[in-house]
Amino acid sequence: MNDSELLLTTPAGRAQLLRVYRDGLLEDTLRFWFPRAADLEHGGFLHCFDQDGSLVDSDKSVWAQGRMSWMLLTLYNTHERREEWLAWAKSGLEFLERHCVDTDGRMFFHVTREGRPIRKRRYAFSEAFASIAHAAHAKATGESQSAERARKYFDHFTRWNFEPGLMPPKFTDVRPMISLAPRMITLVTAQELRANLGPDEKFTAWIDRCIEEIERLFAKPDLRVVMESVAPDGRIEDHFDGRLLNPGHAIECAWFILREAKFRKDSRLTRLGCDMLDWMWERGWDKEHGGIYYFRDVNGKPVQEYWHDMKFWWPHDETIIATLLAHQLTGDIKYARWHQQVHDWAHEHFADKAHGEWFGYLQRDGCVSSTLKGNLWKSFFHHPRRQWYCWKLLEERANGSGNFPVG
Amino acid sequence: MNDSELLLTTPAGRAQLLRVYRDGLLEDTLRFWFPRAADLEHGGFLHCFDQDGSLVDSDKSVWAQGRMSWMLLTLYNTHERREEWLAWAKSGLEFLERHCVDTDGRMFFHVTREGRPIRKRRYAFSEAFASIAHAAHAKATGESQSAERARKYFDHFTRWNFEPGLMPPKFTDVRPMISLAPRMITLVTAQELRANLGPDEKFTAWIDRCIEEIERLFAKPDLRVVMESVAPDGRIEDHFDGRLLNPGHAIECAWFILREAKFRKDSRLTRLGCDMLDWMWERGWDKEHGGIYYFRDVNGKPVQEYWHDMKFWWPHDETIIATLLAHQLTGDIKYARWHQQVHDWAHEHFADKAHGEWFGYLQRDGCVSSTLKGNLWKSFFHHPRRQWYCWKLLEERANGSGNFPVG
Numbered sequence: 001m002n003d004s005e006l007l008l009t010t011p012a013g014r015a016q017l018l019r020v021y022r023d024g025l026l027e028d029t030l031r032f033w034f035p036r037a038a039d040l041e042h043g044g045f046l047h048c049f050d051q052d053g054s055l056v057d058s059d060k061s062v063w064a065q066g067r068m069s070w071m072l073l074t075l076y077n078t079h080e081r082r083e084e085w086l087a088w089a090k091s092g093l094e095f096l097e098r099h100c101v102d103t104d105g106r107m108f109f110h111v112t113r114e115g116r117p118i119r120k121r122r123y124a125f126s127e128a129f130a131s132i133a134h135a136a137h138a139k140a141t142g143e144s145q146s147a148e149r150a151r152k153y154f155d156h157f158t159r160w161n162f163e164p165g166l167m168p169p170k171f172t173d174v175r176p177m178i179s180l181a182p183r184m185i186t187l188v189t190a191q192e193l194r195a196n197l198g199p200d201e202k203f204t205a206w207i208d209r210c211i212e213e214i215e216r217l218f219a220k221p222d223l224r225v226v227m228e229s230v231a232p233d234g235r236i237e238d239h240f241d242g243r244l245l246n247p248g249h250a251i252e253c254a255w256f257i258l259r260e261a262k263f264r265k266d267s268r269l270t271r272l273g274c275d276m277l278d279w280m281w282e283r284g285w286d287k288e289h290g291g292i293y294y295f296r297d298v299n300g301k302p303v304q305e306y307w308h309d310m311k312f313w314w315p316h317d318e319t320i321i322a323t324l325l326a327h328q329l330t331g332d333i334k335y336a337r338w339h340q341q342v343h344d345w346a347h348e349h350f351a352d353k354a355h356g357e358w359f360g361y362l363q364r365d366g367c368v369s370s371t372l373k374g375n376l377w378k379s380f381f382h383h384p385r386r387q388w389y390c391w392k393l394l395e396e397r398a399n400g401s402g403n404f405p406v407g
Numbered sequence: 408m409n410d411s412e413l414l415l416t417t418p419a420g421r422a423q424l425l426r427v428y429r430d431g432l433l434e435d436t437l438r439f440w441f442p443r444a445a446d447l448e449h450g451g452f453l454h455c456f457d458q459d460g461s462l463v464d465s466d467k468s469v470w471a472q473g474r475m476s477w478m479l480l481t482l483y484n485t486h487e488r489r490e491e492w493l494a495w496a497k498s499g500l501e502f503l504e505r506h507c508v509d510t511d512g513r514m515f516f517h518v519t520r521e522g523r524p525i526r527k528r529r530y531a532f533s534e535a536f537a538s539i540a541h542a543a544h545a546k547a548t549g550e551s552q553s554a555e556r557a558r559k560y561f562d563h564f565t566r567w568n569f570e571p572g573l574m575p576p577k578f579t580d581v582r583p584m585i586s587l588a589p590r591m592i593t594l595v596t597a598q599e600l601r602a603n604l605g606p607d608e609k610f611t612a613w614i615d616r617c618i619e620e621i622e623r624l625f626a627k628p629d630l631r632v633v634m635e636s637v638a639p640d641g642r643i644e645d646h647f648d649g650r651l652l653n654p655g656h657a658i659e660c661a662w663f664i665l666r667e668a669k670f671r672k673d674s675r676l677t678r679l680g681c682d683m684l685d686w687m688w689e690r691g692w693d694k695e696h697g698g699i700y701y702f703r704d705v706n707g708k709p710v711q712e713y714w715h716d717m718k719f720w721w722p723h724d725e726t727i728i729a730t731l732l733a734h735q736l737t738g739d740i741k742y743a744r745w746h747q748q749v750h751d752w753a754h755e756h757f758a759d760k761a762h763g764e765w766f767g768y769l770q771r772d773g774c775v776s777s778t779l780k781g782n783l784w785k786s787f788f789h790h791p792r793r794q795w796y797c798w799k800l801l802e803e804r805a806n807g808s809g810n811f812p813v814g
């Protein structure tokens with residue numbers, strides 16, 4: 001493709017892309033999920049749907065309750081104040097409060113349709129998603145109780161993840177490792193809380209701390225890589241787990257940093273986010289079949305996780321955001337190229353022409369591996385968040401406005 | 408293929424197959440693994456090898472230490488008393504005793520090359536593999552300490568798996584489930600102990616109990632299926648986990664039962680094992696690409712596990728055994744057909760023509776997904792066990808002898 005044909009390089013092309021994102025969200029993704037996901041009998045959201053929207057499992061993911069509430073409330077706050085969106089989100093939040101909190105204050109991971117607990121995990125991401133959902137509800141309604149809950153779950157989440165000795169270890173202390181995930185989720189959660197509850201030194205301090213640790217411990221400019229887990233001093237452990245790369249994760253983290261660069265107008269952070277994107281695009285893009293690999297090894301050795309070469313939906317959604325944001329911040333045409341490349345590949349392979357929305361899991365060559373539209377991991381979150389965020393980024397650029405509603 | 412061309416139906420064909428299994432084990436599989444796997448510095452076995460035998464990770468699986476010791480000792484006991492096999496196995500057993508047992512008597516799952524613990528798991532399969540290795544060592548050397556250790560680990564294993572409340576639960580008690588795995592591993596472990604330590608009422612009682620529970624709770628003649636997990640009363644739970652089928656696992660369990668049928672000359676058990684094989688062949692064989700799927704759903708719904716449609720090496724090794732044993736016990740030509748079908752597909756797709764041994768992980772269409780020859784899960788076990796067992800079965804048939812060395 002000639003560079004002049006890249007959609008991001010012309011106003012008409014950008015307007016076309018904006019429509020793809022906006023209409024994809026409002027006409028396709030939302031229509032797949034709602035109203036079918038709203039559980040009118042027990043509250044909260046059903047989300048384990050097959051290709052055609054039939055329910056495959058009535059169990060509920062606690063992550064999904066928070067994430068789906070957040071997404072609906074974000075649309076309510078930034079697009080249109082549709083009462084049904086607010087009502088469904090409220091039902092999700094009530095389900096979370098009523099059924100998903102254990103007696104020790106920590107949240108479950110997996111509950112029955114009625115809200116009886118099935119599984120709690122060592123880690124605590126449920127709390128982060130509940131936090132952003134309550135914050136978006138506070139923004140939507142002005143209710144101080146929601147703001148308090150958002151702060152409470154944020155505190156739970158950061159305490160559980162960063163206070164040594166609290167989280168039960170998966171491994172012995174023979175080879176301690178720390179991971180990117182809690183840092184990137186703390187970063188984006190604090191950004192969301194700042195956007196919806198207003199500025200707060202605590203949020204800024206967490207954002208600063210997480211970006212500093214990500215840059216100092218996980219980003220490796222000499223190797224042009226972002227590690228998924230490292231020794232506490234940032235050393236790479238030469239074992240399966242220590243060499244593991246998750247390109248989609250690192251690229252998602254890159255756009256959280258680019259979002260901060262945009263918010264602060266900080267060119268140093270722009271450089272950091274773009275570096276991380278550049279390195280992990282190079283590491284993650286499958287030059288033979290297209291698409292982003294799930295796992296890679298930093299030294300090019302084989303990975304132990306079975307699904308390492310599959311193509312999952314969410315790394316593609318995250319890379320579509322990251323390349324758009326990088327292009328908007330730098331104007332570098334490379335990002336317009338990559339944006340179109342990942343956008344085209346993903347829409348060609350993930351989109352379900354028959355029933356709408358995206359499939360979640362493709363084989364390496366792009367063939368559909370599973371017809372699931374939702375499960376305990378995939379719900380109304382990564383895909384609509386990408387459509388919403390890219391729509392709003394392009395709208396902001398078209399309007400020449402810096403008044404971007406998402407911080 | 409014409410039925411008269413099936414290798415299992417003629418003496419010449421069976422002699423050819425016998426050579427494929429025997430020479431494959433002695434000339435190919437053994438030569439890939441040894442001496443490179445023997446850790447002369449720290450004892451025990453290295454096993455995380457890439458395609459060409461280069462070491463990818465120096466960490467050690469506790470499963471692998473027991474399994475590889477057992478395999479070497481079984482060759483020593485049933486084929487040839489090679490001193491190096493005994494010495495390597497002894498080193499594996501010493502490594503297990505010195506480094507792999509926690510202070511509470513339970514074994515670790517994953518240790519460093521030097522034997523420092525990395526991970527212990529809720530479940531206790533390490534103990535079962537240590538048990539059969541010690542039993543084979545007792546048979547090889549007559550050492551009573553090895554027999555005692557075999558019995559001790561068997562007791563640990565069965566107690567941990569069957570005494571309610573001992574094993575830390577993965578899930579809450581809202582939807583209790585029991586699994587096939589502890590029952591089939593108890594069955595085969597007791598069979599091994601009987602073969603190497605001699606008859607014992609306790610072993611027989613465990614074998615009886617496990618087969619009874621498998622038949623009553625997991626085998627569903629009306630649905631023609633063997634479930635992987637069920638409610639404690641055998642009910643199928645209509646959720647992702649409750650509908651899950653693992654055809655390779657169920658077929659492995661089927662040949663453990665057929666082995667018991669052979670040992671006891673019990674035609675009712677032959678019927679049970681053949682039924683389980685028939686059902687899961689029908690459920691597991693991929694009619695489009697060939698090979699055995701990793702997971703299926705009992706109702707044909709999509710499975711949540713990402714790697715559900717991949718082809719792993721071990722279900723193919725287990726199916727090669729099961730079909731051979733079923734043919735030998737029943738003479739039903741269907742099993743000769745299936746045996747050749749799975750044998751041919753597996754050898755065509757898993758065998759590494761460049762460096763020997765089998766790859767472990769193929770994409771659905773049979774393309775190699777990972778070049779690993781060993782990792783924390785794959786070692787010198789399923790593949791050589793199949794080569795050894797099928798060789799010995801065919802040898803027994805050729806000799807017209809019932810004096811089969813594996814019970």
